[in-house]
Amino acid sequence: MTDTPTLDERRNRLVDQITSGRTLPRTVERAMRTVPRDRFLPGLDPSRAYTDEAVTIKDNPDGPQPLSLASVPSIVAMMLGQLDAQPGDRILEVGAGTGYNAALLAEIVGPDGAVTTVDIDTDVALHARTMLDRAGYDRVTVMQRDGLLGAPGNAPYDRLIATVGLWDIPRAWWGQLADGGRLVLPLRWRGQTRSVSLIRRGDTLVSEGMELCGFVPIIGQDGERTVELFDGRIRLHHDVDQEVRGDRLRDVFSGPVVETWAEARVGGQEPFDGVWLRATMKDDTVCRLEATSEALASGVRRPAIPVRTPAVVVDDSLAYMILLREDMDPARPWRLGAAGYGPAGAALARRMVAHIDAWGADRTAVPAMTIYATAAPAGGHPISKKESVIVLA
Known part of the structure; x- marks a missing residue:
């Protein structure tokens, strides 16, 4: 005992x-x-x-x-x-x-x-x-x-x-x-x-x-928006300065999907969230895609992580990160790629793959962030908030 x-x-x-x-x-x-x-x-x-x-x-x-x-x-x-x-x-x-x-x-x-x-x-x-x-x-x-x-x-x-x-x-x-x-x-x-x-x-x-990390959002800040697609079965979460319009994306999942694959592979327990972080350094079209189980059951290509996967959205098209198991590399059997939907889906999938491969070439690199209380000087990639400006470099 x-x-x-x-x-x-x-x-x-x-x-x-x-x-x-x-x-x-x-x-x-x-x-x-x-x-x-x-x-x-x-x-x-x-x-x-x-x-x-x-x-x-x-x-x-x-x-x-x-x-x-x-x-x-x-x-x-x-x-x-x-x-x-x-x-x-x-x-x-x-x-x-x-x-x-x-x-x-x-x-x-x-x-x-x-x-x-x-x-x-x-x-x-x-x-x-x-x-x-x-x-x-x-x-x-x-x-x-x-x-x-x-x-x-x-x-x-x-x-x-x-x-x-x-x-x-x-x-x-x-x-x-x-x-x-x-x-x-x-x-x-x-x-x-x-x-x-x-x-x-x-x-x-x-x-x-x-x-x-992940935390309950503070009460009183209103800088994020949610667009519902596919009868509410898919949601895009984006910042107020990003142009993500539900009316333009209404039929985006009614057409075929285009899959494009990166060179980068990951192991079963290896994190790949750095793709998202690195992508925000230069790309203002990056946001978060959330797919419900109903969406997956309806045939939508499964995102890398259904509740929180990076996506790129432009006008009436989007692409997001996906995974494919390939056993040719036992240490890293999962290959990363992108699924694209809409008229520009293939181009956006290639854009997402470029972000994946940039991360894959240096997986531990973390952007430098400087936050300004007033206007930011030239240089770096600015992300404007209501009370500050973030610059990633």
Whole structure:
């Protein structure tokens, strides 16, 4: 008969699992081994708190995504590693969640630092405050307020971290992050979300790295649109500056499909999201395609990942990434390619394949990102938001 592991043992096993695939700063690892995540998730089987999965804490009555959730612990660890907070730092967290992340930050900055966490939802803020108090982190400041406004009363901050997806950098944050300070946020552009680590240099934010992630979008930003096609069975998610018109694409899936194949192949567990990231460096037609099971059952060519596949859209035509298993290379049996629909489908499929092969030639390269509070200078590839300009190079 085996002994049931204690919660401390479960917590340490989870951290062991996370650190087996990623090197964490010592302060982050120590905090994750110290803070009891189960204390922030009352009503949940405590053992489930130490699995690497997200937990919904407030459902959204108006949509499929929850209003608030406890993030996947490995993503929490990754973002705290990006933040690189130091003892004595002053930190603002946007998106209080369960309060667990704020407790980790409080452990990292210690008694000489200060952590402020804000959330627009009254119930979420109250939950975070209650759980932090019960776990002994009463020195964390919790505010119920719009995170897009930050918390100027406790500024300036050495570090600012968002645990909700943002489409733009709020203007208010620029005045609250100290020059030389670090901002980590899940930033959305061209249908994808990346956790980007940025350093403030005057009126610019300069990236130090980015990782694939997914987060509930913040309330109050409206920079993305969805076009439904094929009787709602296929959706295109795009930015407001992109011209994706449903009336022009209404019949795009009624015609034949053209398949074009790249040289690049991938293994079964090998990520290929870098294709999407690299494509956004130069191509303003890139967006996200989502195909339902009903669409696939109706004969639409299966996208590489049905719920989130990069696509290129121009006028009445589109193309998106697909996969084909070829066993000629056991290490990388999946060949990447593109499916094109519409009058220009073949040309757009070739465009997507060019993006795939550019990535395939250097799979670890990550674009440099600079975000400007005002107009961007010439050079690089600008993506205009409402309150900032992103330049990829």
